[in-house]
Amino acid sequence: MKTLAGVALAATLFAGAAQAQNKLQVGCTATTDCASAMVAVDEGIFKKHGLDVEMTLIGINSNIPAAILSGSIQIGGPTSTVFLQAVDGGLDLVAVAGASVMNANSNANITAFVRNGITIKEPKDFVGKKVGAPGLGAFLHVLFVKWLVEKGVDPKGVNFVEVTFPTMADIIKSGGVDAVLTAEPFVTRMTNAGLGSIGARYAAELNRTEPIIFYAASRDWAEKNPDVIRKFRAAIAEAAPIVNDDREKSAASIAKFTKQSIELVKASAPNKSEPVLKAEQLAWWIDIMASQKMLQSKVDLNKVMLK
Amino acid sequence: MSGERWKAAALPVALLVALEIGARASGIQSDALAPPSAVAVALAEAFADGSIIGATRDTLASAFAGLLLGGAVGLALGIALGIFQPFDRLMEVTIEALRPIPSIALLPIALIALGFGYRMEIVIVAFACVWPILILSRAAVRSIEPRLIEVSRALKLSPGDRVRKIIVPAALPRIFLAFRLAAGIALIVAVTVEIAINPIGLGASIMTAQQALRPDLMLAYLVWIGLIGYALNAGLVVAQKHLFGPAALAGEAR
Numbered sequence: 241m242k243t244l245a246g247v248a249l250a251a252t253l254f255a256g257a258a259q260a261q262n263k264l265q266v267g268c269t270a271t272t273d274c275a276s277a278m279v280a281v282d283e284g285i286f287k288k289h290g291l292d293v294e295m296t297l298i299g300i301n302s303n304i305p306a307a308i309l310s311g312s313i314q315i316g317g318p319t320s321t322v323f324l325q326a327v328d329g330g331l332d333l334v335a336v337a338g339a340s341v342m343n344a345n346s347n348a349n350i351t352a353f354v355r356n357g358i359t360i361k362e363p364k365d366f367v368g369k370k371v372g373a374p375g376l377g378a379f380l381h382v383l384f385v386k387w388l389v390e391k392g393v394d395p396k397g398v399n400f401v402e403v404t405f406p407t408m409a410d411i412i413k414s415g416g417v418d419a420v421l422t423a424e425p426f427v428t429r430m431t432n433a434g435l436g437s438i439g440a441r442y443a444a445e446l447n448r449t450e451p452i453i454f455y456a457a458s459r460d461w462a463e464k465n466p467d468v469i470r471k472f473r474a475a476i477a478e479a480a481p482i483v484n485d486d487r488e489k490s491a492a493s494i495a496k497f498t499k500q501s502i503e504l505v506k507a508s509a510p511n512k513s514e515p516v517l518k519a520e521q522l523a524w525w526i527d528i529m530a531s532q533k534m535l536q537s538k539v540d541l542n543k544v545m546l547k
Numbered sequence: 548m549s550g551e552r553w554k555a556a557a558l559p560v561a562l563l564v565a566l567e568i569g570a571r572a573s574g575i576q577s578d579a580l581a582p583p584s585a586v587a588v589a590l591a592e593a594f595a596d597g598s599i600i601g602a603t604r605d606t607l608a609s610a611f612a613g614l615l616l617g618g619a620v621g622l623a624l625g626i627a628l629g630i631f632q633p634f635d636r637l638m639e640v641t642i643e644a645l646r647p648i649p650s651i652a653l654l655p656i657a658l659i660a661l662g663f664g665y666r667m668e669i670v671i672v673a674f675a676c677v678w679p680i681l682i683l684s685r686a687a688v689r690s691i692e693p694r695l696i697e698v699s700r701a702l703k704l705s706p707g708d709r710v711r712k713i714i715v716p717a718a719l720p721r722i723f724l725a726f727r728l729a730a731g732i733a734l735i736v737a738v739t740v741e742i743a744i745n746p747i748g749l750g751a752s753i754m755t756a757q758q759a760l761r762p763d764l765m766l767a768y769l770v771w772i773g774l775i776g777y778a779l780n781a782g783l784v785v786a787q788k789h790l791f792g793p794a795a796l797a798g799e800a801r
Contacts, residue, residue, distance in 0.1 A: 267746075270758040296663070296746050299754040303744055306655065310662035406578045406757045425760075433576045500759040 264468060266455075267296040267304055267313035270498040272510035273340035273453035274317040278493035280479035289471040289478075295497055301378070305331050308458050314465075315472065317453045319379045320525040321534070327544050328535045334462050334546040337455040337473045338517035342448045346511040349424040350380065350443035353436055355412045358419065360439035363391035372403030372417040377534055379452060380421040386528045387442035395532075412436055424508035450521045452511055462546050469546065473515065480513035519545050581763035590767035598752065599771060606748035607775070609665050610737035613672025614730055620673070621680030621729075622722065626710060628681070629688025629718075642681070650675035650736055651743065658744050665747070668740045675736040676729040683725035687718035720791040727783045734776055749775075 264286075268274035277295060280286045286293040296313055298304055304316040305326035317339050318326065327333055340346070354360050358369070366388065373381035385395045403411050408420045412435050419439055422430075430436060455476070462469055483490045490510050495502045519541045529535050563583045570582035581589075593599035628635040650671050661667040691714060699713045715722075741750025749772055756764035 270755065297751075297755060298746055299742075299744070299751065299758070303658065306658045307663060310659050312658075312662035312664065404757075406760060406762075408578075410577055410579050429576075429578070498759060499755050499761075501761075504760060 263292045263294045264315065264472070265294055265296055265313040266315045266317075267298045267307050268317040268453075268497075269298055269301045269304075270500070271453070272490075272494050272505075274455075274497075275483040275490050275494055275510045276339060276476045276479040276513045276515065277317070277455070278497045279482050279490055280475045282493040282496065283479065283482065283489065285475045285479050286472075289475045291468065291471050291475060297497065297499075302375070305333060305456075308333060308456065311461075314461055314468075315455050315457050318456055319453050320451055320522065321377060321379055321382050321529060323454070323456055323544075324522070324525055324529055324539055325377070325534060327539055328537050332459045333456050333544070334459045335454050335517055335522070335544055336457050336462055336469055336546050337476050338451055338514045339453040339455055339476075340511035341451050341514040341521070342443065343512040344444070344447075345509050346452070347443035347447065348441065349427070349508055350383070350441070351422060351427050351438045352384065352419050352440040352442060353408075353412065353422050353427055353430055354419040354439035355415060355417070355436040356434075357415075358436070358439070360419070363388060363393045363440065366419070366440075367393060367397035368399070369418040370399045370401060370416075372401050372408065372411060372420040374403065374405055374421065376400055376402055380423070382528060382532060382534070383446060384421050384442050385532055387440070387446055389531070390446070409433065409435060425504055428507065448524070450524045451514070451517060454517050457546075459546075477515040480515045483510055483513040517545070577762060578760050579757075579762050579765075581766055585763040586766045586770060589761070589763040590771060593764065593767055593771075599749075599768070602747075602749045602752045602768075603771070603775065605665075606734075606737050606741065606750070609668040609740075609748065610672055610730075610733040612665070613669040613737065614676050614726075614733040616669060617673035617676030617733075618680050618726060618729060621677040621725075622684050624677070625681040625684030626688055626714065626718075629685040630706075630710070630714065635685070646678045646682075648674075651739055654740065654744055663745055663747070668737055668745050668748075671740050672733050672736045675732050679729050679732060680722075680725045683728070684718065684722050687721035687725070688714055690721075691717045720787075723787055723791065727780070727787065730779055730783060731776065734772075734779060738772060 266274070266277050268277065274295075277293070281293055281295055296307075298307060298313075298316070301319050302322050304313075304318040304322060307313050308316045309331060315336065318333075323333060323335065352360070352366070352371070360366065371384075373384070375381060381400065388395045388398065401417060403417060403420055405422065405426055408422055408426055409430050411417055412420055412430060413433075420426075427438065431438070455472070457469070487506070487509070491502060491505045494500070494510060495505045498505070522541055522544070526535065526539050526541070567583045570580070590599070624638075628638060653671055653674060657667045657671055661670060695713050695717055696709075699709045704712065737748065738750040738753075741748040741752075742754055743750075745751060749768055753765050753768045756762075756768060
């Protein structure tokens with residue numbers, strides 16, 4: 241992220257040229273978090289509001305800030321941690337609307353899954369274990385460390401390594417790691433395959449309601465296109481209830497965008513859509529990221545939230 | 548010859564059969580592996596819905612455009628450095644400083660400066676292709692029979708004519724070999740860029756299939772990339788033989 245910050249200046253020079261597109265490009269990863277945008281595309285809600293939106297599937301969430309600054313996408317769905325680290329690194333991004341938030345449902349989907357032969361009775365049992373996280377410094381890792389700290393366990397005693405979601409089952413099976421920080425549908429798949437058991441429901445125990453992913457844009461673009469932002473927010477606000485209440489429609493849109501099978505998508509509820517983003521919700525993330533020494537500067541909440 | 552080919556195919560075929568039997572016997576449940584039969588079905592499906600064809604077009608277009616761009620720059624510089632020794636000495640530090648930079652290390656800068664799409668991928672492929680072509684064409688020019696150069700001097704050829712009529716024809720077989728090497732690099736780099744960042748082409752399709760928990764489709768793309776690489780090299784070897792005769796391939800394992 242620091243290297244990105246270094247060339248941020250160069251980026252703004254190039255960004256202008258790359259923005260000469262008519263379609264509004266929205267970039268998200270293959271999760272349910274941007275379901276409101278997916279539904280708004282498929283149900284014609286963006287069209288109704290006068291927006292021609294095309295969604296781009298982005299492989300790795302941490303590429304989203306750079307993609308926004310390059311003008312490849314105008315709006316992206318970074319996780320709270322990716323967004324705040326990018327802003328901390330000097331990229332001039334603003335949050336424009338809410339996408340997904342943690343709630344009882346999504347928190348229940350998140351667990352630390354331990355392999356057979358390992359028993360976790362209490363948080364301190366994770367000390368000395370090798371724990372695979374889908375990204376170090378990413379959403380699940382930061383939450384888990386926060387949980388350890390709240391339970392009085394020093395996270396330095398836990399050996400964290402990176403394990404991507406699709407490889408978790410195989411690595412757990414081979415004993416390459418003792419536990420993985422994961423979520424549905426992987427928990428059910430690994431449980432059904434008899435690979436291990438749930439060691440901790442850390443997200444449920446933290447019981448938070450802060451944003452997981454929200455829609456962000458570059459400040460430059462957002463300030464030049466207040467009308468587009470207004471329409472985008474209206475469309476997302478209209479699509480969010482569909483995501484939360486209409487499983488059929490939301491599952492169809494999610495399956496279409498992520499290319500996952502409809503059965504797989506339907507196996508777990510999408511993360512809750514919450515179109516309104518509040519500054520105090522980001523404050524919680526800033527606090528825990530600062531306490532985990534992930535931020536170098538003091539991120540100004542008033543600056544990163546687009547009015 | 549064809550009998551030999553069949554013998555060479557025996558090992559991979561036996562391995563595939565063993566994999567299939569193994570996969571069925573153990574009843575694997577994996578998000579990263581799939582039995583060969585499932586991979587074959589996924590490959591056929593990807594052809595049927597056209598997705599693999601579009602992805603192949605994106606990857607090959609970027610790889611070839613990058614190869615041509617990088618090849619042109621590398622060739623021009625290589626010939627110039629091969630002919631003018633002072634220029635070579637002047638550029639040595641610059642080239643040796645730039646050459647070891649892995650092209651993939653340019654990705655963060657390229658993404659932010661050029662954005663997603665063909666442009667970024669072509670630039671990175673071109674960067675990777677410049678160096679092998681530059682180094683080999685410089686060596687090819689240097690190793691031209693000195694008497695040929697003397698002839699060109701005796702004929703009082705202009706520098707342009709000297710390059711066109713003497714140097715390029717004499718160095719061409721080795722330049723073509725450099726091109727063949729670079730073509731392999733171009734494909735590797737193009738797919739790598741797509742896996743890492745660029746949401747187009749075969750590399751991005753592999754990542755999407757992986758994240759959609761479709762190991763069969765992911766491996767189908769992998770097999771297809773292997774076939775493309777094989778076909779690309781085979782095509783270039785045929786072209787090389789056709790253009791320069793068997794002498795051009797002397798000393799190479801075929």
